[in-house]
Amino acid sequence: MAVAELGVVVLDCPDPAALAGFYAAVLGGSVEGEGEWVDLKVPGGQSLAFQAAPGFVPPKWPAADHSQQFHLDLNVRDLDAAEKEVLALGARPLDAEDRARGWRVYADPAGHPFCLCAS
Incomplete structure (x- = not known):
């Protein structure tokens, strides 16, 4: 029996909105949020998240x-x-x-x- 279920894969980056936009153009889906945390909801797939990382x-x-x-x-x-x-x-x-x-x-x-x- 599994202990956990995968929630989201998070990529650190300097500009979450820009990187989410790149992956939305590659994978499809909708970009949600702004600022330091942005989600990409991919239809029928695993979501990705993008987190601002100063000094990345x-x-x-x-x-x-x-x-x-x-x-x-x-x-x-x-x-x-x-x-x-x-x-x-x-x-x-x-x-x-x-x-x-x-x-x-x-x-x-x-x-x-x-x-x-x-x-």
Whole structure:
């Protein structure tokens, strides 16, 4: 029997509204709240939250001395099309050169790593 149920994944960042807007454009859903805490309610999926973190230092990928802690895997039907969209929204590639793989690694506008994965 489970002890708990996952409530929300929270990403620290310098600008919660901006990062929530980035993920809303990638995943869909509605952005709720403002200020130091913003929620992204994703239809049929897990919600994400974004929390202001003064002095935020983004993780480096890959780097053991600046651990990424965790990352998001986002399933997509068309890697090339999804890549164009996330780059236009402000993501930057971290490890996207190998086109034969079924996944590519990017950083969101605040520097958190995420993967686009072929579904």
